[in-house]
Amino acid sequence: xxxxxxxxxxxxxxxxxxxxxxxxxxxxxxxxxxxxxxxxxxxxxxxxxxxxxxxxxxxxxxxxxxxxxxxxxxxxxxxxxxxxxxxxxxxxxxxxxxxxxxxxxxxxxxxxxxxxxxxxxxxxxxxxxxxxxxxxxxxxxxxxxxxxxxxxxxxxxxxxxxxxxxxxxxxxxxxxxxxxxxxxxxxxxxxxxxxxxxxxxxxxxxxxxxxxxxxxxxxxxxxxxxxxxxxxxxxxxxxxxxxxxxxxxxxxxxxxxxxxxxxxxxxxxxxxxxxxxxxxxxxxxxxxxxxxxxxxxxxxxxxxxxxxxxxxxxxxxxxxxxxxxxxxxxxxxxxxxxxxxxxxxxxxxxxxxxxxxxxxxxxxxxxxxxxxxxxxxxxxxxxxxxxxxxxxxxxxxx
Amino acid sequence: xxxxxxxxxxxxxxxxxxxxxxxxxxxxxxxxxxxxxxxxxxxxxxxxxxxxxxxxxxxxxxxxxxxxxxxxxxxxxxxxxxxxxxxxxxxxxxxxxxxxxxxxxxxxxxxxxxxxxxxxxxxxxxxxxxxxxxxxxxxxxxxxxxxxxxxxxxxxxxxxxxxxxxxxxxxxxxxxxxxxxxxxxxxxxxxxxxxxxxxxxxxxxxxxxxxxxxxxxxxxxxxxxxxxxxxxxxxxxxxxxxxxxxxxxxxxxxxxxxxxxxxxxxxxxxxxxxxxxxxxxxxxxxxxxxxxxxxxxxxxxxxxxxxxxxxxxxxxxxxxxxxxxxxxxxxxxxxxxxxxxxxxxxxxxxxxxxxxxxxxxxxxxxxxxxxxxxxxxxxx
Numbered sequence: 001x002x003x004x005x006x007x008x009x010x011x012x013x014x015x016x017x018x019x020x021x022x023x024x025x026x027x028x029x030x031x032x033x034x035x036x037x038x039x040x041x042x043x044x045x046x047x048x049x050x051x052x053x054x055x056x057x058x059x060x061x062x063x064x065x066x067x068x069x070x071x072x073x074x075x076x077x078x079x080x081x082x083x084x085x086x087x088x089x090x091x092x093x094x095x096x097x098x099x100x101x102x103x104x105x106x107x108x109x110x111x112x113x114x115x116x117x118x119x120x121x122x123x124x125x126x127x128x129x130x131x132x133x134x135x136x137x138x139x140x141x142x143x144x145x146x147x148x149x150x151x152x153x154x155x156x157x158x159x160x161x162x163x164x165x166x167x168x169x170x171x172x173x174x175x176x177x178x179x180x181x182x183x184x185x186x187x188x189x190x191x192x193x194x195x196x197x198x199x200x201x202x203x204x205x206x207x208x209x210x211x212x213x214x215x216x217x218x219x220x221x222x223x224x225x226x227x228x229x230x231x232x233x234x235x236x237x238x239x240x241x242x243x244x245x246x247x248x249x250x251x252x253x254x255x256x257x258x259x260x261x262x263x264x265x266x267x268x269x270x271x272x273x274x275x276x277x278x279x280x281x282x283x284x285x286x287x288x289x290x291x292x293x294x295x296x297x298x299x300x301x302x303x304x305x306x307x308x309x310x311x312x313x314x315x316x317x318x319x320x321x322x323x324x325x326x327x328x329x330x331x332x333x334x335x336x337x338x339x340x341x342x343x344x345x346x347x348x349x350x351x352x353x354x355x356x357x358x359x360x361x362x363x364x365x366x367x368x369x370x371x372x373x374x375x376x377x378x379x380x381x382x383x384x385x386x387x388x389x390x391x392x393x394x395x396x397x398x
Numbered sequence: 399x400x401x402x403x404x405x406x407x408x409x410x411x412x413x414x415x416x417x418x419x420x421x422x423x424x425x426x427x428x429x430x431x432x433x434x435x436x437x438x439x440x441x442x443x444x445x446x447x448x449x450x451x452x453x454x455x456x457x458x459x460x461x462x463x464x465x466x467x468x469x470x471x472x473x474x475x476x477x478x479x480x481x482x483x484x485x486x487x488x489x490x491x492x493x494x495x496x497x498x499x500x501x502x503x504x505x506x507x508x509x510x511x512x513x514x515x516x517x518x519x520x521x522x523x524x525x526x527x528x529x530x531x532x533x534x535x536x537x538x539x540x541x542x543x544x545x546x547x548x549x550x551x552x553x554x555x556x557x558x559x560x561x562x563x564x565x566x567x568x569x570x571x572x573x574x575x576x577x578x579x580x581x582x583x584x585x586x587x588x589x590x591x592x593x594x595x596x597x598x599x600x601x602x603x604x605x606x607x608x609x610x611x612x613x614x615x616x617x618x619x620x621x622x623x624x625x626x627x628x629x630x631x632x633x634x635x636x637x638x639x640x641x642x643x644x645x646x647x648x649x650x651x652x653x654x655x656x657x658x659x660x661x662x663x664x665x666x667x668x669x670x671x672x673x674x675x676x677x678x679x680x681x682x683x684x685x686x687x688x689x690x691x692x693x694x695x696x697x698x699x700x701x702x703x704x705x706x707x708x709x710x711x712x713x714x715x716x717x718x719x720x721x722x723x724x725x726x727x728x729x730x731x732x733x734x735x736x737x738x739x740x741x742x743x744x745x746x747x748x749x750x751x752x753x754x755x756x757x758x759x760x761x762x763x764x765x766x767x768x769x770x771x772x773x774x775x776x777x778x
Contacts, residue, residue, distance in 0.1 A: 286772035297693035
């Protein structure tokens with residue numbers, strides 16, 4: 001056992017850092033560093049740079065055009081990207097539909113969709129939840145009826161993240177309403193430009209527009225857009241969830257978040273002293289830092305098992321739960337550090353290039369919106385209660 | 399970066415696992431608890447034979463060149479079995495301090511026989527007022543000819559009744575709670591003027607109150623430098639903390655497995671109680687807690703050899719915070735989910751719970767180490 005990087009790993013780390021510094025657009029880096037909102041083009045410029053290098057789909061195996069990173073390389077890559085303030089890679093193409101297509105798709109589908117995901121020329125979004133189907137996803141009712149060589153899709157999806165920027169959507173649709181809920185679902189790829197699709201924004205508690213409702217009104221989808229077999233889409237859905245669990249812990253982002261919190265606590269004053277010298281607040285940060293360390297080493301243990309050819313075991317299931325709780329705790333303590341200067345609501349400041357003057361320090365106005373926004377992490381991707389249900393059934397056998 | 403066990407380490411894990419499983423069945427353990435010593439000489443001889451007593455020491459010290467990972471592996475299995483042999487006071491603490499601070503003569507006289515299973519140690523540092531401050535020591539050692547005379551009191555000294563030598567932390571200079579001015583002495587357990595009151599602990603170990611009434615020792619009894627023992631003690635205790643964390647990880651695995659089994663079989667309202675969501679989620683939280691404890695123990699075992707004392711101290715304290723938190727959660731939850739049975743002496747659960755509870759109190763509880771970690775981490 002050795003925590004230290006091997007010379008090869010160190011060389012790789014140097015290469016990643018040099019690449020990020022040379023290719024991450026400076027304005028995008030500044031936005032991430034200063035907590036500004038990013039637009040589609042910001043993500044695309046960075047992702048396309050990574051795509052050219054072959055690193056955008058860094059979790060993919062070589063045979064599907066990925067770099068075939070070892071688990072240690074994955075860890076290094078993710079950490080350095082976060083340390084250098086690179087935006088998070090949008091997962092819908094790279095970590096979600098891409099692996100589904102290369103696992104369950106036809107050769108024609110692989111040829112058609114995978115290059116655009118690897119190079120980030122197409123923006124994907126996800127059509128899973130529905131107004132009546134949240135935690136009970138298998139009860140979904142958006143219907144796809146076969147009509148010759150097309151499906152006709154009717155229904156609506158919700159909590160669709162960044163669909164207003166998307167070119168394509170992957171959807172779970174009901175193709176058989178007579179069998180058990182899980183058995184009548186299919187996995188369908190739909191071009192967002194198809195007539196009959198309407199995207200309607202949902203404005204969240206922080207004032208931001210991140211998610212949408214998507215309505216399908218007699219949308220014609222070619223049958224060749226079906227991935228896997230008809231009525232077996234639940235298999236794809238489960239695979240996608242399992243595949244997504246590792247990165248969802250967001251360890252590098254949380255490490256960065258704790259450091260930023262400490263910086264704020266060094267600036268904020270408490271009875272004439274820096275807040276970080278307040279013992280009870282310092283201990284809250286310390287407790288959080290220990291939680292992040294525990295999460296990081298749990299992830300490292302999982303990566304180590306995978307490196308030896310093992311499948312992620314019980315450890316991986318807890319990563320989403322703890323990772324999401326930690327992300328929330330960071331925003332909670334950051335707001336606590338800022339105190340009452342969290343109150344001014346200055347949404348214009350969330351965008352780069354605004355002339356609006358901040359009230360108080362420039363980080364203050366971000367604290368509350370982040371706190372409000374981050375409540376989503378224990379809800380999305382299967383709420384933490386649903387995750388615990390999965391673990392108790394699949395891992396503990398209850 | 400490589401977090402996998404070597405083939406030798408896997409073998410060590412298997413043999414420690416086998417020892418705990420075969421020699422520490424619940425009934426066997428009961429019998430061992432009832433013996434005069436509270437542990438079995440034949441088990442200790444087996445540890446020596448298997449090389450466990452010397453595994454973490456360098457070859458030049460007569461050991462087998464392992465380190466904290468080997469200690470972690472064995473201690474985890476000891477936790478699973480609630481093993482009673484005094485490995486921590488003798489090997490991790492006593493052996494550890496002798497290896498780090500001892501002269502060549504002391505190593506030959508103390509460490510070599512310890513590795514062969516022929517000597518045991520106890521570490522006497524705590525006093526009535528010390529709480530968790532390792533420097534809050536007032537037992538006095540004063541110069542007496544070429545040697546020293548020790549007078550004062552030491553409390554909750556684990557393994558003192560079985561130890562051949564007591565390693566005593568004494569004040570030779572400086573004021574109360576001052577880290578400078580502390581000295582370690584190796585004192586014959588049968589020395590004149592040293593009296594003991596022996597008792598069992600809550601978790602079925604053995605400890606003693608020691609009174610030193612003008613106990614005379616030679617100059618060669620000093621372990622390390624006079625007045626400068628604190629860094630040795632602090633490091634040894636940090637290492638002992640990490641070993642305790644590994645033991646606690648084993649306890650948590652065992653207590654979680656017992657609870658899971660229990661809620662699958664215990665029926666109320668016509669179904670196994672594990673069918674109730676409120677218990678399912680609590681059980682998941684127990685497993686997540688144990689995973690985090692395991693992760694922090696691994697982290698600390700990997701960092702405890704770091705040259706930078708701050709890294710080492712943060713690693714030990716961070717792990718101890720986690721073990722305190724997770725141990726309490728798993729222990730209390732296990733008892734709760736076992737219902738009335740969980741608080742009976744006949745179920746293993748209550749014994750694991752007691753051990754986890756005492757581990758939290760040993761060398762600083764969760765709150766103490768959170769403060770220590772915080773002071774180290776915020777200064778950076």
